[in-house]
Amino acid sequence: xxxxxxxxxxxxxxxxxxxxxxxxxxxxxxxxxxxxxxxxxxxxxxxxxxxxxxxxxxxxxxxxxxxxxxxxxxxxxxxxxxxxxxxxxxxxxxxxxxxxxxxxxxxxxxxxxxxxxxxxxxxxxxxxxxxxxxxxxxxxxxxxxxxxxxxxxxxxxxxxxxxxxxxxxxxxxxxxxxxxxxxxxxxxxxxxxxxxxxxxxxxxxxxxxxxxxxxxxxxxxxxxxxxxxxxxxxxxxxxxxxxxxxxxxxxxxxxxxxxxxxxxxxxxxxxxxxxxxxxxxxxxxxxxxxxxxxxxxxxxxxxxxxxxxxxxxxxxxxxxxxxxxxxxxxxxxxxxxxxxxxxxxxxxxxxxxxxxx
Numbered sequence: 001x002x003x004x005x006x007x008x009x010x011x012x013x014x015x016x017x018x019x020x021x022x023x024x025x026x027x028x029x030x031x032x033x034x035x036x037x038x039x040x041x042x043x044x045x046x047x048x049x050x051x052x053x054x055x056x057x058x059x060x061x062x063x064x065x066x067x068x069x070x071x072x073x074x075x076x077x078x079x080x081x082x083x084x085x086x087x088x089x090x091x092x093x094x095x096x097x098x099x100x101x102x103x104x105x106x107x108x109x110x111x112x113x114x115x116x117x118x119x120x121x122x123x124x125x126x127x128x129x130x131x132x133x134x135x136x137x138x139x140x141x142x143x144x145x146x147x148x149x150x151x152x153x154x155x156x157x158x159x160x161x162x163x164x165x166x167x168x169x170x171x172x173x174x175x176x177x178x179x180x181x182x183x184x185x186x187x188x189x190x191x192x193x194x195x196x197x198x199x200x201x202x203x204x205x206x207x208x209x210x211x212x213x214x215x216x217x218x219x220x221x222x223x224x225x226x227x228x229x230x231x232x233x234x235x236x237x238x239x240x241x242x243x244x245x246x247x248x249x250x251x252x253x254x255x256x257x258x259x260x261x262x263x264x265x266x267x268x269x270x271x272x273x274x275x276x277x278x279x280x281x282x283x284x285x286x287x288x289x290x291x292x293x294x295x296x297x298x299x300x301x302x303x304x305x306x307x308x309x310x311x312x313x314x315x316x317x318x319x320x321x322x323x324x325x326x327x328x329x330x331x332x333x334x335x336x337x338x339x340x341x342x343x344x345x346x347x348x349x350x351x352x353x354x355x356x357x
Contacts, residue, residue: 013072017129021314024202028080029071036067037079053098056091057083057110064114068121107205140277207289208233209345213271214240216249220257232273237286241344244317245289251313252291252336256311261296268294275342285342293333314338 008014012029015021021029040063044056050057068076084107092106112123180313210230217228247273261267273289314325314336323340 011070013070013075013125014070014128016072017125018132028076033067033071033075033079034082036063037082037086039063039081040079044087044091054086056106057113060084060110061085061113061117065117065121068118073118073122073125076118080118084110084114117320117348207237207242209237209242209245209273212237212246212250216246217253217269217271219250220253220262227268229268229270230272231270232289233275235273235345237345241321241340244321245340246319248314248338249291256293256296256334259297260299264296267296267333270294278339286339287342287345289338289340291334291336291338293335296333298331301328301333 007020012025015025024233040059047058048071060080063083064076064080067079087110088103088107092103119334210232213230220227252270256262256269261269270292271289272292273287275285275289277285311327314327318325318338318340321344322342323338323344326337327341328335328337
């Protein structure tokens with residue numbers, strides 16, 4: 001707030017411009033305006049003996065300006081009307097009719113002067129209101145920019161943390177530089193496709209979890225829509241969670257194509273999700289997503305001594321979302337169960353969906 005205006009911002013006229021004037025304060029403003037008029041009238045009577053003729057409005061002009069500036073243009077108009085009537089009745093031409101030529105000329109000059117004063121006061125208050133609105137808009141834009149910057153900072157930290165985990169684990173499990181480059185390219189492309197999906201949800205509304213799953217497994221369909229079966233409620237997908245899920249599902253698909261159900265012509269994968277309440281946290285709903293392979297090669301009867309990249313990646317990345325993963329190898333095929341807090345996903349939508357892919 002400029003210093004010149006800041007000194008007067010407590011006056012009723014400025015409070016009214018900000019929408020802070022109560023009805024009681026507004027009524028008091030009119031009473032004070034009547035007091036200003038009374039003082040101007042009394043002062044004009046007191047100066048009558050010493051003033052030369054021809055200046056009947058000497059004390060009334062300042063009264064109109066002061067009342068309008070302190071209490072608002074409407075209060076100034078009240079003082080202007082009362083002052084004009086009083087000046088005509090007591091000082092302009094006492095005892096003469098209002099329509100006399102001299103009286104009409106004097107009153108016309110008075111009306112022009114006070115109308116100009118009130119108009120300038122109105123313009124000033126309009127400029128003050130416009131300045132207030134501009135300042136509020138700037139504050140709102142600054143708040144929005146800060147929120148966006150914080151969100152961008154948060155997203156970038158999450159993306160870099162995920163990329164760091166992918167690069168570190170890929171390096172450990174790659175035997176040659178070419179293999180490392182190919183694996184990184186595939187996994188980073190999966191993250192990029194998921195991010196683009198979130199930015200371009202399409203015409204049907206927000207990006208759904210089903211859309212994220214379909215995007216992640218699309219490289220493994222190869223035109224066969226019967227290899228995957230999706231089942232679960234329609235849930236709006238949140239940002240970083242969708243990127244992480246896309247990366248995990250891409251890794252599971254890669255492993256299934258090499259060693260699991262997708263390595264045979266008859267193999268199938270069922271991906272299902274639902275909202276659950278766990279006994280250890282009954283007050284916090286979670287998303288449970290299950291990747292289940294069937295009709296593929298029999299998994300090894302014994303778990304490997306050293307975890308592969310896929311298992312390590314899933315455990316490492318899902319922990320960023322306060323989630324957990326359980327990897328099992330029953331005779332029917334690999335089964336991965338993931339649980340993630342619903343607060344990291346989104347609110348469920350109304351319709352549900354179940355479809356083959």
